[in-house]
Structure formats: structure tokens, C-alpha cells
Amino acid sequence: MRADREAQLNGIWYEGQAAPWWLNSLVPLYRAGNCLDRWYKTRRMPDDLDDAYIIVVGNITVGGSGKTPLVTRLCRILRHAGFKPGVISRGYGRKERDLRLVSPASDPAKVGDEPLLIARQTGVPVIVSPNRCKAVEKLIGMGRNIVISDDGLQHYRLPRDLEICVVDGQRKFGNGKLLPAGPLREPLSRLETVDYVVVNGEDPVLAEVEDVTPMSLHGSILRSLKDGQNWRLSQFAGCSVNAVAGIGNPERFFKLLEHARIRVNRYPFPDHHAFTVSDFEPMDSNLPVLMTEKDAVKCKVLDLKNAWSLVVEAALPHAWESALVERIREEIA
Secondary structure, three states: OHHHHHHHHHHHHHOOOOOOHHHHHHHHHHHHHHHHHHHHHHHOOOOOOOOOEEEEEEOOEOOOOOHHHHHHHHHHHHHHOOOOEEEEEOOOOOOOOOOEEEOOOOOHHHHOHHHHHHHHHHOOOEEEOOOHHHHHHHHHHOOOOEEEEEOOOOOOOOOOOEEEEEEEOOOOOOOOOEOOOOOEOOOHHHHHOOOEEEEEOOOOOOOOOOOOEEEEEEEEEEEEOOOOOEEEHHHHOOOEEEEEEOOOOHHHHHHHHHHOOOEEEEEEOOOOOOOOHHHHOOOOOOOOEEEEHHHHHHHHHHOOOOEEEEEEEEEOOHHHHHHHHHHHHHHHO
């Protein structure tokens, strides 16, 4: 049901299908509610979180855009520069509502798939909580001097020193309409107020913004879910595989595999899908299963045979990374 609903909305938002009248009629209500929410949350912004430099990485569209790989990259470059970063996240899809420190051994159902992936990839403290301000307080108490919020561009109660908006270079802003008639959480004019616009994908040009930073995702290693051994992606060239993706834009993953000359049987799932063994029963059991790292953190416990995750890293211009680090140094000093 959810997958069918997402497919229908994607057709309207990104594929040129006409939106029904009632979707368009709801846009003014959404816009008014969004303005009221921003006004209310801004008035309730705490003033006691000055001991950490807060970076918000988010987007203005619904769905995935590449925020998590960027957060992971930021953690690495900031640690290398001598800072002590930590990450906060709502932990989308998790069952509990408490504040929790994520460990590499955490249950993804309790902490969320993306926070668990970040914790495993970076080794920095990751806190999940519906109250992002409380999560910042926790990280400050742990001695962190930089806090990166994975998503939260629209969480205006959270103070921030720097905003980075990530844009999917393939789908961009769809039909350019606000929810629910389009994929926009906020108007395109919001791009004028963020510090950086990072475009993830092969086409880093935006008509709406002149100054953008290109980001690309590179993956050349496949890691076995069973024993952790690594194979090069090129070793699967010419092979047929079952490709599984429960992310915001599954087609991006499928095309990455096809670019490596892999024959792909597509199995898209909703973002943050909670996988079960039954999801894999319709697939050809004689073929390997290739999936994203985000999906692998949930599928590892399923004991799948011949299943592999693609190890992906974000690449950004070195000059941009250096300038960002220098800017943070100057603003913290």
C-alpha cells in the first residue's frame, strides 16, 4: 500500500503527471501551516547551546538526497582537522521515543537505519531523539564541540551556525510545487538563506541557484553481509543480480550498478523499509543480492545467502572542504 502510494506521488511530483485538484487545493493550507510552525518554533529556540557549533544538513524536498553520505564525510574531515564532532538525528522509523546513544551494535529498529550507519562508519557519538535540542545538550556534555544534525533544516527550534542544503541532482525539485502537490517542504526561495547548496549527482547545475557545490557518490567495493569479505564491484561486471534499494531514490542505486556493467533486476522498496525474509522470496535465489549500506544494517540479521552491500563514499571539491574547515575555525575562535 505504501509503495503504491509513493509510486503514485512520484509520478505526479517527478514524472509530469497531473496532480488532482484536491492535492493542489491543499497547498495553501500547507504553506500557511508551514509558516505558522516556523514562527512558533523560532520563538521557542533555546539560548543555552552556545558551547557547540551546530551544522544542519538537510534538504527542502521529501525523500533522500544524499544527506547521510555528506554527514559521514563532514565527520571525517572535521575529525581530521582536530575538532570533536558528534551527530544528532531524529532516527526516522524507530520504535522508541527516548534519547539514546547509538553504538555500532545497536538495533536499527530502536535507533534508525541512518544513525546506525553513521555510527558504524565514523566512530563519532551519535544521539537519536525526537528532541534535537536535548540531543545537542547530551553531546555537549560528552565534550563535543561540533554538532552535525542529520536532517532538521525545517526544525526551527534548533539553533544553527551553518546550514547545508543537499539537492538530488537527478530529480532536483520535481514539479517545483509545495506539498502535497509537489515534493517541496519549503519554497525554492529557502535556498537563498542557507550557507551552502550541495548538489548530489551527475548534473550539478541548478537554474534556481548560481553558487552550488558538486558532490558525487563513489562505490567500488562490495561487502558480504555474511562474513564481511570485500569484493571489487568490477568483479560483478556482466553478471545478473537482484538489486534491492529501500532509499529515497532507488533508481540512483540501480543506475550506479548498471554503470558498472551489471545486469540489474530491480527491487525498489519504500525509504526506511523494515525488511523481512519474505521480501526476498520472489527473487531468483541463484543470483546474488546487492543492496545499499543503509539497507544492509537491517538485513544482516536475516541471514541472507550471497548478499552484498555497496560501500559508498561522498566526494566533494578539496577547496570547498578546506574553506569550510577554515570558516568554522574562524567562527569558533
